[in-house]
Amino acid sequence: MRMLIQASIDTEISNKLIAEGGMAAAMDEVMALLKPEAAYFYPLHGRRGFTLVVDVTDEPSLVAVVEPLWLRMGADVEVVPCMNADDLRAGIARIPGAG
Template identity: 40%
Template sequence: MRVLLKATLDTEKGNEAIRSGKLPELMKETLDQLKPEAAYFGTLGGKRTALLVLDMQDSSQLPPIGEPFFMQLNAEVEVCPIMNREDLQTGLSQLR
């Protein structure tokens, strides 16, 4: 199932990771492990935010998906199911 992960980084932990030079390494390791379909980075609500589109096969994948953000960056993490255009068309066709 395609999911959207939104990780909102704690400002102090993010600053620490940037100052120490660890943020690029941490993000690379995390992205290499998760292999997102898409990854976007910016600010939402005034905080550093990562938006990742992932294919999650089983709910047991939630801990390894979220923990790097929780443990290393004290991030708030949200995961929700999402659809692309084809998924939406397929779902809507089943309403008839």
């Protein structure tokens, strides 16, 4: 299932990671683990933030997806199911009388 993950990284933790030269490695770990189909980075609520679109095979997999963000970056994390245009069309086609 495609999920949109929005994370806001703890400023103190990210400042320390940057000062120690570990921020790139931390992000590389997250990207290698989650293999996002899309990734965007930006300021979020006054902190460093990002949005990833990832494939999650089942609900228990969410634990492995979000734990590194909490443990490594102290991030506030929101996870929302999402779909692309093809998924939306397929869903609409399932509505009786919609097609």
